[in-house]
Amino acid sequence: MIQAKRKTGLIFFPAYDWEITPTHPERQERLLYTQDQVLEEGLLDIEGIHEFKAGLASDEDVNRVHFCVPDVASRITHSHSISAGGCIEAARLVLEGNVERAFALVRPPGHHAMRVVHGARGFCNINIEAIMVEWVRKNYSHIKKIAIVDTDCHHGDGSQDIFWHDPNVLYISIHQDGRTLYPGTGFPDEFGGPGALGMTVNVPLPPRTSDRGFLYTVENLILPVLDEFKPDLVINSAGQDNHYSDPITHMAFTAGGYARLNELLAPDLCVLEGGYSIESALPYINTGIILALAGVDYSYVREPDLDPDQIREDPKVLDYIQELCDALLDAWRRRDEVVSSPNEFAERQRSIYYDTDGISETQNETLRFCPDCPGAFKIDTQASSGYRVLCVHIPRGACDTCRRQGHDWFDSANGRFYAAYLQDMDKDGYQINIL
Amino acid sequence: MILGIDIGGTHTDAVCVKNNVIVATAKVITGADLVDSISGVVRGLGVEHGLLKRVVLSTTLSTNAIIEKKYTATGMIVSAGPGIDPRNYFLTDDFHLIDGAIDHRGREYIPVRKDQVLEVADNLKKNGVDGVGVVSKFCVRNPAHEKKIHSLIIDNFKYVSMGHRMSGTLNFPRRLHTTYFNTAVMPIQERFVYSVKQALAELGIKTSILFLKADGGTYLSSAADRLPVETILSGPAASMMGAVALRKNTHTTLVLDIGGTTTDIGILIDGVPVLEPKGISVGGLKTLVRGLKMLSVGAGGDSHVFITNGNLCVGPHRHGPPAAMGGTQPTPMDALRVLGEFEQGDLNRSRESIAGLARELGQDSKDVASAIVTKMVDTIQKACDGFIGEVNSNPVYTIHEMLHPDVVRPEEIMVIGGPAKNLQSYIEKAFGMKCVVPEHSEVANALGAALARTTAQITLLADTQLKKLLCPELDIDMELPGRYTLNDLISFGTDALRKNTTYLGLTDEIEIDVVEQQSFNMVKGFSTTGKNMRVKLQSRPGIISLWGNK
Ligand SMILES: [Zn+2]
Ligand SMILES: [Zn+2]
Numbered sequence: 001m002i003q004a005k006r007k008t009g010l011i012f013f014p015a016y017d018w019e020i021t022p023t024h025p026e027r028q029e030r031l032l033y034t035q036d037q038v039l040e041e042g043l044l045d046i047e048g049i050h051e052f053k054a055g056l057a058s059d060e061d062v063n064r065v066h067f068c069v070p071d072v073a074s075r076i077t078h079s080h081s082i083s084a085g086g087c088i089e090a091a092r093l094v095l096e097g098n099v100e101r102a103f104a105l106v107r108p109p110g111h112h113a114m115r116v117v118h119g120a121r122g123f124c125n126i127n128i129e130a131i132m133v134e135w136v137r138k139n140y141s142h143i144k145k146i147a148i149v150d151t152d153c154h155h156g157d158g159s160q161d162i163f164w165h166d167p168n169v170l171y172i173s174i175h176q177d178g179r180t181l182y183p184g185t186g187f188p189d190e191f192g193g194p195g196a197l198g199m200t201v202n203v204p205l206p207p208r209t210s211d212r213g214f215l216y217t218v219e220n221l222i223l224p225v226l227d228e229f230k231p232d233l234v235i236n237s238a239g240q241d242n243h244y245s246d247p248i249t250h251m252a253f254t255a256g257g258y259a260r261l262n263e264l265l266a267p268d269l270c271v272l273e274g275g276y277s278i279e280s281a282l283p284y285i286n287t288g289i290i291l292a293l294a295g296v297d298y299s300y301v302r303e304p305d306l307d308p309d310q311i312r313e314d315p316k317v318l319d320y321i322q323e324l325c326d327a328l329l330d331a332w333r334r335r336d337e338v339v340s341s342p343n344e345f346a347e348r349q350r351s352i353y354y355d356t357d358g359i360s361e362t363q364n365e366t367l368r369f370c371p372d373c374p375g376a377f378k379i380d381t382q383a384s385s386g387y388r389v390l391c392v393h394i395p396r397g398a399c400d401t402c403r404r405q406g407h408d409w410f411d412s413a414n415g416r417f418y419a420a421y422l423q424d425m426d427k428d429g430y431q432i433n434i435l
Numbered sequence: 436m437i438l439g440i441d442i443g444g445t446h447t448d449a450v451c452v453k454n455n456v457i458v459a460t461a462k463v464i465t466g467a468d469l470v471d472s473i474s475g476v477v478r479g480l481g482v483e484h485g486l487l488k489r490v491v492l493s494t495t496l497s498t499n500a501i502i503e504k505k506y507t508a509t510g511m512i513v514s515a516g517p518g519i520d521p522r523n524y525f526l527t528d529d530f531h532l533i534d535g536a537i538d539h540r541g542r543e544y545i546p547v548r549k550d551q552v553l554e555v556a557d558n559l560k561k562n563g564v565d566g567v568g569v570v571s572k573f574c575v576r577n578p579a580h581e582k583k584i585h586s587l588i589i590d591n592f593k594y595v596s597m598g599h600r601m602s603g604t605l606n607f608p609r610r611l612h613t614t615y616f617n618t619a620v621m622p623i624q625e626r627f628v629y630s631v632k633q634a635l636a637e638l639g640i641k642t643s644i645l646f647l648k649a650d651g652g653t654y655l656s657s658a659a660d661r662l663p664v665e666t667i668l669s670g671p672a673a674s675m676m677g678a679v680a681l682r683k684n685t686h687t688t689l690v691l692d693i694g695g696t697t698t699d700i701g702i703l704i705d706g707v708p709v710l711e712p713k714g715i716s717v718g719g720l721k722t723l724v725r726g727l728k729m730l731s732v733g734a735g736g737d738s739h740v741f742i743t744n745g746n747l748c749v750g751p752h753r754h755g756p757p758a759a760m761g762g763t764q765p766t767p768m769d770a771l772r773v774l775g776e777f778e779q780g781d782l783n784r785s786r787e788s789i790a791g792l793a794r795e796l797g798q799d800s801k802d803v804a805s806a807i808v809t810k811m812v813d814t815i816q817k818a819c820d821g822f823i824g825e826v827n828s829n830p831v832y833t834i835h836e837m838l839h840p841d842v843v844r845p846e847e848i849m850v851i852g853g854p855a856k857n858l859q860s861y862i863e864k865a866f867g868m869k870c871v872v873p874e875h876s877e878v879a880n881a882l883g884a885a886l887a888r889t890t891a892q893i894t895l896l897a898d899t900q901l902k903k904l905l906c907p908e909l910d911i912d913m914e915l916p917g918r919y920t921l922n923d924l925i926s927f928g929t930d931a932l933r934k935n936t937t938y939l940g941l942t943d944e945i946e947i948d949v950v951e952q953q954s955f956n957m958v959k960g961f962s963t964t965g966k967n968m969r970v971k972l973q974s975r976p977g978i979i980s981l982w983g984n985k
Contacts, residue, residue, distance in 0.1 A: 001720075002523050017833040022956050023963055029955040032967065035832075036539040040573055041518050042608035045713075045721050053830045054837065078834045247960070283539055287518065302517045304536055304544035 004048025005295025009099035011086040012038075013054040013106040018079040020356065025248065025276040026108055026123045034105070037283030038290070049294050052093060054086035054106065057135075061088065062126055063430040064134040065162060067391040067421045068117045069383065071432070075117050080125050083108055087132035087271050094268050095140050101293045103238075103270040104128075105286060111156035111237055111273050112183065116391055118383040119357030122154060122183060122274075129237050129271050130162045133169065136233065137396065138428055144168055147231035149222060149265055150175070151214075151258075152239020152273040153249040155186025159237065160200055165193035165367060165395070167374055170201070170229050174217055176242070176251055177204040182355070188328055191335070193367060194346050195375050198335030201225060203328060206320055207250035210313045211257035213321045214242065218264050221325040225332055236267040240275025240285045244311045245303070248276055252311040255281065259288030259298040267293075280305065344369060360384040372399040376406040380417075390417045396425040437489040437981070438640075439885020440476060441647075441673045442469055444495060445695070449476040450881035451487075455982060458482065460878045469496060470630045477638055484639040493647035493673040493884040496627055497620040497666050501718045506619035510559035510567040512552065512588070513611065514580050516545055518572060524608045526615060526720075529564060531555040533584075540901065541577030547584060556588045566594035566621055568614035572607045574599040575894065575907040594621040599907035601662070602714070602723040603894020603971070609714055613722040617664035624663035628656050645889065645940075649715055649726030651676045651708050652890025652976045658940025664724055667717045670880065671729050675701045675708045676887045677879025678849050680978045682706060683871075689819060689845040691862070692879070693852040695737035696753040698815050700730045700822050704843060707976060709826060725892060728826065732818035734811050736854040740765045742795050747803070749810045758788035765789055768854060770807035773800060776857040812858065812865045819845075819866075851876040886982045891939035892950065892973040895928045900957050900965030909935050921954045921968050928972045945974035 014031035038044065044051050059072040061084065068075040083106040090102035110129060112122030129148060136143050150156040150173040163169040178184045192200040203217055226234065242253035262270065270289060275282050284303050291298035346369045352361040360383065367377040374395040382388040390413040394406035406422065413420035415435050422431040436453040442465055451459040461479030465472050477484070500506050510529040515521040516536020533555060536545035559567060567588060571580040578599040585597055596618045598610040631644060645653040647669040659666060674692040682688060685705050692699040702709050708727045715726030733751020740749050749767060757768035759780025765788035771777040772785035786800065793800040826843050847869040850862060855872045863870040875882060896905045902915045909931055929947050936945070951971040956963050
C-alpha cells in the first residue's frame with residue numbers, strides 16, 4: 001500500500017464530448033490516454049490522493065477577470081465554464097483545507113486569453129487560472145500575494161496581460177523563445193507594468209532545452225525569486241508541451257523532469273494548460289506530476305521510448321540558460337531601481353490577433369499611474385469582428401482618486417462605443433452600459 | 436422449486452421457492468464445517484429434495500479465507516515496465532517481478548524473457564507453491580505477455596489465473612490483488628464445491644449449483660471454479676437482492692439491513708442495486724471485483740450501549756447478546772423491549788440493564804430507552820446521508836453529464852433484518868420518508884440468493900488504427916476487418932456474450948445492457964487515423980422471471 005505524504009486532490013475533467021474541430025489538437029481524445037494511465041497505475045487508490053468533481057464557473061467569476069465582448073454567453077461554451085469551474089473547485093479544496101495540494105486536470109486551457117475577450121486565441125477563450133486567482137482573492141482575504149509559474153511551452157501572453165499591472169501577482173513564464181514559437185512574445189524586457197515592475201518575469205529558453213536546462217532555471221532563478229516574493233499561494237500553470245515528443249513545439253523536456261520540477265516548485269495548485277503529445281507525453285507527465293504533488297516516489301515513471309542521450313541539450317544551450325538566469329535574477333533583485341513612468345497616465349497601444357478565431361484587435365490602454373494604489377486603467381478596444389468597446393478596471397485596493405477616475409471614464413463613454421464595461425474589484429462589481 | 440442458501444457468519448438461512456411463493460424456510464447456526472451447515476439447513480426445510488431445480492449458495496468461504504489468510508502459499512509472476520514501482524503492491528515473498536513492458540495502447544516496449552520466467556517458476560515450485568497468478572501492466576490492452584508466461588508455466592502448476600481474465604478494467608494494483616486472491620482461493624473453492632455436491636447428492640439433490648457473487652448476480656459453479664474471487668462479500672449482496680425481490684415498486688429505495696452488530700446500507704434505482712464503480716475491497720485491499728455499493732455502519736440491534744462523560748453512546752461494537760437474551764450489557768434491543776416494541780426475551784433483564792444507565796444519567800428508564808433507539812437511528816441516518824452524498828459525488832467526464840446530473844434521491848426506505856419491524860416507526864420518523872418492512876424480511880438474504888439472475892460483464896476495445904479488437908474477459912484478441920463502427924463492436928460483444936454463456940457461468944435467462952460506450956477519433960498531425968472504441972456489456976442483474984416481480 002502506498003501512502004501520500006501530502007493529501008492531494010485531483011479534479012479530472014477531460015470533456016469527452018467537446019472539441020474545437022474533430023482533428024484539432026484540442027479534441028475529445030486529448031486526455032483519454034492520460035486517464036488510461038492514471039487508472040492503470042491506480043493513482044486514485046493511493047491513500048491520500050482523492051478525485052473530486054469539477055464545478056461550473058459563473059458569469060460573475062468570468063467577469064471578475066475578463067471583459068467579454070459583447071458578453072460572457074457569446075464568448076464561451078459550457079466546456080469553458082467547467083474548465084474554469086474545475087480550477088475553482090481545486091482552489092476551494094486547498095483553501096478549505098480538504099487537501100494540501102490540488103491539480104485541475106481540465107480542458108480546454110486558458111493562458112492565452114487576455115483581459116479583453118473578442119474570441120479565442122491559442123485554443124483559449126477565457127483564462128482559467130486568472131478566474132481561479134480572482135475567485136480566491138474574493139473569497140479568502142488572507143491570500144494577498146500569489147505567484148503563477150507558467151511551465152507551458154508557449155508564453156502565457158494572456159496571463160501576463162491580465163496581471164501586468166498587478167503588484168500582488170507574480171507571473172513567471174518559462175517557455176520556448178518567442179522568436180521560434182507562437183505567440184512570439186515573452187522576452188526578458190517584458191517585466192510588468194509601470195506600477196508592477198518585476199511582477200512579470202519571462203524566461204525564453206532556446207529550442208531543444210531538456211531536463212538540465214529547465215531544472216537549472218527552476219533552481220537558480222524561479223526558486224530564489226519565489227523565496228524573496230514570499231507568495232501566499234503558488235500556482236503551476238502546468239502546460240505539458242515542452243515534452244520531447246510534442247508535435248507543435250521544439251523542446252526536449254521529459255516526464256521525469258516535469259515531476260522533479262513540481263517537486264522543487266511545490267505548488268499549492270496545478271492547472272493543466274497545453275500539451276498535445278497526447279499518447280507519448282501526457283500520460284507519463286500527468287502521472288509524474290500527481291505523484292510529485294502527493295510526495296510519492298516517481299523515480300520509475302518514464303516514457304517507454306525515452307532515450308536520455310538522444311535529447312540531452314548541447315553544453316552551449318546550458319551556458320546560454322545560465323547567463324540568462326543570472327541576468328534575470330539580477331534584474332529582478334534591482335527591480336526597484338528602474339525609473340517608472342513619470343507621467344500621471346501611461347499609455348500602450350497594441351495589436352492582438354485571435355489565431356483560433358481569425359480576429360484582429362487594436363487596443364489603446366491608459367493606466368492612471370498612481371503612487372497610492374495599483375492604478376485604474378481603461379482599454380479602448382476595436383476588433384475586426386465589429387465591436388468597439390471601452391473597458392474600465394478599478395483594481396483591488398484602489399485609492400479614491402483612481403476610483404473616481406474609473407467612474408469618470410465609464411460615465412463619459414459615448415456613442416463611438418458599442419458598450420462600456422466597468423470592473424470594480426473591491427466591490428466585486430461588474431457593470432455594462434450599452435451605448 | 437428452487438433453493439437459496441445464505442451462509443452467514445452466525446446463521447445459515449435457507450429458503451425454498453415454488454411458483455412465486457416461499458414454501459419453506461429454515462435457519463441453523465453456522466458451524467465450523469460449512470458443508471454440515473448446508474446439509475443441516477436443507478434437512479430443516481422439510482421439502483422433497485428431488486423437486487429442486489436450482490440451488491444457489493451465498494457463502495463467506497472465500498471472504499473468510501482471504502481475511503483470515505487461510506490459504507496456501509500462492510505465487511505471483513508480474514511484469515510492469517515503467518510507472519509506480521510494482522513492488523509496493525507485493526504482499527508476500529512469492530511475488531516476483533520480471534521484465535516486460537506494454538503501453539496504454541497495448542504496444543510492446545520490453546519483451547518477456549523466457550529464461551527469466553522459467554527461473555522464477557522453478558523457484559516457486561521449489562517453495563512448494565501450487566498456484567500462480569500472472570499479471571502484466573496493461574494486459575487488458577494486450578494480453579500477450581500474460582499468455583506467454585501462462586503457456587510457459589501451466590504444466591507445472593495446478594492453479595494459474597491471468598489478470599486479464601479477472602476484469603477488463605484498468606487498474607494494475609487492484610488487478611494484482613484480485614489475481615492473487617483468486618488464485619489463492621481456487622483450491623478452497625474446488626474442495627468446497629466437491630463436498631457440497633456430494634452432500635447434496637446424498638440428500639437426493641442433483642441439480643446444478645450456482646454461487647452468488649458480490650454484484651448480486653449468480654454464476655454456475657463451473658465459472659466459480661475459475662473465478663472464485665467473485666464470491667467475496669456475497670452476503671450483503673444476498674440481502675440487497677432479497678430487497679429487490681421483495682420490493683413492490685420501482686422507487687429509488689434506500690435499503691437498510693439491520694443486523695446484530697452492523698447495519699448495511701445500499702440503494703436500489705429502478706429495482707437495480709447500485710454498484711461500486713471501481714470494485715470492492717476485501718481484507719483491507721482494493722480489488723477489481725464488481726460488487727454492490729454498500730456501507731456498513733456499526734449500529735445494530737445488539738450494539739453495546741454505554742455512557743462516556745455523561746453522554747449516551749450506541750456502538751460501534753457488540754459486546755455479546757442483549758441482556759434480555761442473557762447478555763451482560765444493555766443494547767438497543769433491550770431498549771426496544773422496555774418500550775414494548777419487542778416481545779422476546781426476559782423483560783426484567785432488559786429493564787435492569789436500562790435502569791442501570793438511567794441511574795447513572797439521573798433520568799427516567801423509558802426516556803433513556805427511547806434516547807437509545809433515537810441515537811441508533813440517528814447514527815444510521817447520518818451514515819445514509821454520507822452514503823448518498825458519495826453516490827452523488829462520482830466525478831463525471833462529459834459536459835452533458837455535468838449539466839444534466841443524475842442525482843440519486845431516495846423516495847422510500849426498505850428495512851430488512853432482525854429488528855426491522857421494531858424500528859420501523861422510529862426510522863420513518865427520523866428520515867421523514869415512507870419506511871417499508873416487507874414480509875419475509877428475516878430471510879431476505881436467502882431469498883435474494885435463490886432468485887438472483889446470472890450475471891457477467893465483458894469489456895471490448897476496438898482500435899482501428901492498430902487494427903485490433905480485444906475482449907480480455909473472454910480472451911478475444913483478434914485482427915479487425917477494414918471498416919468498423921461502434922455498433923459493430925456492440926453487436927460483436929453481444930454475440931460473444933451469448934456464445935460464451937457456459938464459460939461465463941450464465942444460464943439462458945439473460946438480458947444484455949450496454950453499460951458504457953465511447954468512441955474517439957484518433958488523430959495524427961491533422962488527419963484522422965482511426966477510431967478508439969470502448970464498450971462494456973453486462974447481463975443485467977435482477978431477479979429471475981419465475982418470481983414474477985410485479
Ligand atoms: Zn502551450
Ligand atoms: Zn490610485
